[in-house]
Amino acid sequence: MPASIPPLPAAEPADVREVRELARTWADASGLRGWLTTVDHKRIAKRYVMTAFAFFALGGIDALIMRTQLLRPENQLVGPDRYNQLFTVHGTNMMFLFAVPVMLAMGLYMVPLLVGARNVAFPRLNALGYWVYLFGGILLWVALLSDTGPDTGWFSYVPLSGPEFSPGKRVDVWAQMITFTEISGLISAVEIIVTALKCRAPGMTLGRMPIFVWAMLVTAFMVIPSLSMIATASQMLAMDRLVGTHFFNVAEGGDPLLWQHFFWWFGHPEVYIIFIPATGFISALLPAFTRRPVFGHNAVVLSSIATAFLGFGVWVHHMFATGILQLASSFFTATSIMITIPTAVQIFCWIVTIWTGRLQFTTSFLFILGFFVTFIIGGLTGVMLASVPFDQQVHDSYFVVAHLHYVLLGGGAFPLFAAIYYWFPKWTGRMLSERMGKLHFALWLVGVNLTFFPMHLLGLDGMPRRVYTYPDGMGWTGNNQLATAGAYVIALSVLAFVGNVLWSARRGVRAGDDPWVSDSLEWGTSSPPPPYNFARPPVVQGRAPLWDRTPDAPVVVGLATDRREILVTTAMDAEPDHRHPDPEPTIWPFVAAIAVSVFFIALMFTPWAVVFGSALLFPPLVAWGWPRRPNQAPGVTTPAEGGA
């Protein structure tokens, strides 16, 4: 494998006239109009990532308030009612508005580039997904700031969240926010599946598809059943509250455990919806920093698929304390331990890759190493929690809080930061500062461990989670103080990161097109990429397209430059199949998202919202799909000319 020889560019430099015409064809309108109407997957995904980080920061401030409240016993900074809203919104925000959307957004940005496509499969739908997500997120935060924040935990267990014990609109905000974000997530999943399967560059057979794209594909396939589940379940909860259905009402034959089954059948796979893309980041980044391909390509891909299947078979381990059958407990203990096998296979493959590679200790690589340490601690406490007697002992204690943060920050945030340091030059054309990056990494590593390690001990000492304060003399004060100090170190680390991003985006070192001398297709176009990504679709000759490319690689010609056109290939072998018109920018997804928002928010108050909400949504959807006159859509052949 070439270590320092610069690779050949993936795409042939197309002639100047062609490139100029492409630039004109794919350009967005300028100013606000362009901003609202764009259907460029890169602009939309960048927006998703930035919005998700804005929610991450808000959720972090929320956490800091909670940690400050817990700094000493009997603290009066925040009362119990406000505290309930704070921890509910923190968890809800971090899962639904940060972790899942940011992972899918990374896929929406990178998958088309990694497969050599010009855009995602359904660009207008993609725009709708973003706007719906944004409005759902604003709903949650406006509710918190107006003292209507949900207050029944991020999983909103019934009967606490039912009409009897939670009157008012707080839980309805939660239920509708779920609907917003899950619609957005489901749209992203369909985008990723169809882009990965139908828009790959010629030659990129499934066997050559990058591991990261596999990871996003597997994730998208998990998103469809799991996010459909929570969207439906949250509507059932909303109906129990609004129109008096009895799904979860024991008195009329309903069942609160039905909620828990539905919630965790979504909730546990969701952990893998966050984790599998993160494993994809690691597999995508390691070749650049070890100067070799990932060891065991097939084993890593198959492990992702196995994890996805097993991920739907472990949900009851969240319900060990509900008195389910002992046989069921044993079964779910077994599956919960079994799911460590594919993860272990991946981790061993990465360790071999690192062991046999020539290492480059960049910030990105340090975050990968941090992932190993932190995630493995979280994984091991997960194995402990899979054991019923231990789970019964620490259920609802700070031990669980420690475990889940180690898993989500270790398995999600560390790889995410690694990926951002790696792809930032792709997005902006500039490098993030390595010096600031290393400061960010050091503070993050110390902060995460200082905050969450003491929580294991607090849990073992019996401190329950979701309490706004604790009495003096319990022996919990010291560890709480350590955790609070850690939270402020995390805050400093995030400030270092934000500062680095803001400074580097304007003044960072210019990156060139391929600063890491990487193997994969996204580095075969300019950094940042032009709106059409690739002037000519690249042709892929191996698993490492840039490293495997021969000087006589074929060139794809004949894709239109005077109108937006993409190449669609076959699902298995990526043989060129047909040309597909890519839609023009339009305002209608934005307008439709506003209609959706009015619909869903009104549905918190009246079931008639279904009628007038649909009526409101219909016109923008018709306008969206209504075709232009054929002579206004140049280049589309008539039925007689265009063969079927």
Next chain:
Amino acid sequence: MPPDRRSPDRLTIDVSVLPDTVFGHRGLVWWGTVGFMAIEGTTLAIAAAAYLYLRTNAAEWPPRPTANPDLLIPTITLAVLLLKLIPYGLAERAAKRFDLAGVRRWLVIGSAVGLLALVLRWFDLQALNVRWDTNAYGSGVWLALVAHTSLMATDVLESAVLTAIFFTDRVQPRHFSDVEDTAIYERFLSVAWLLLYLLVFLGPRVL
């Protein structure tokens, strides 16, 4: 497609000779349609799962004094939903021939039958003999019906819009391909209803 030699030392793959209108699984819209069928199918399966789970909590199904659902109108609705597949199947065949008149005719008939089914669905809801807020059984059957009805209503509107496009001068080759995807979606909707009908209307008699 095999690359052809354009210059002595360079292979080129000329995609301009490829079609820009294709049918079935070759097309992107087909894949999108299948994706949304998977999402909506999951939603309907969840409604069925909720119904079956709630069944385990009751000694009798439907719980006394709730009556069994009536069968006459719902069976007619089912028949109409299955019959609807005929005009959509014919529209699909006409679309593959780019037969504009045929597509127009069968889409109009298909949309009209769809509208009829939607009207009948209103009476299906009456035939349940229970309100959504009577008990958990009522909530379960209403969920199944409302979930499917919302898909039907959306489908009738979508189908009407596609039909309308075929009566304008804006029709493009890709719309013929859309007709096939619509026909596939209609099959999904009708088969899904066949399963839910068995569960909701025959289920109480056998479960």
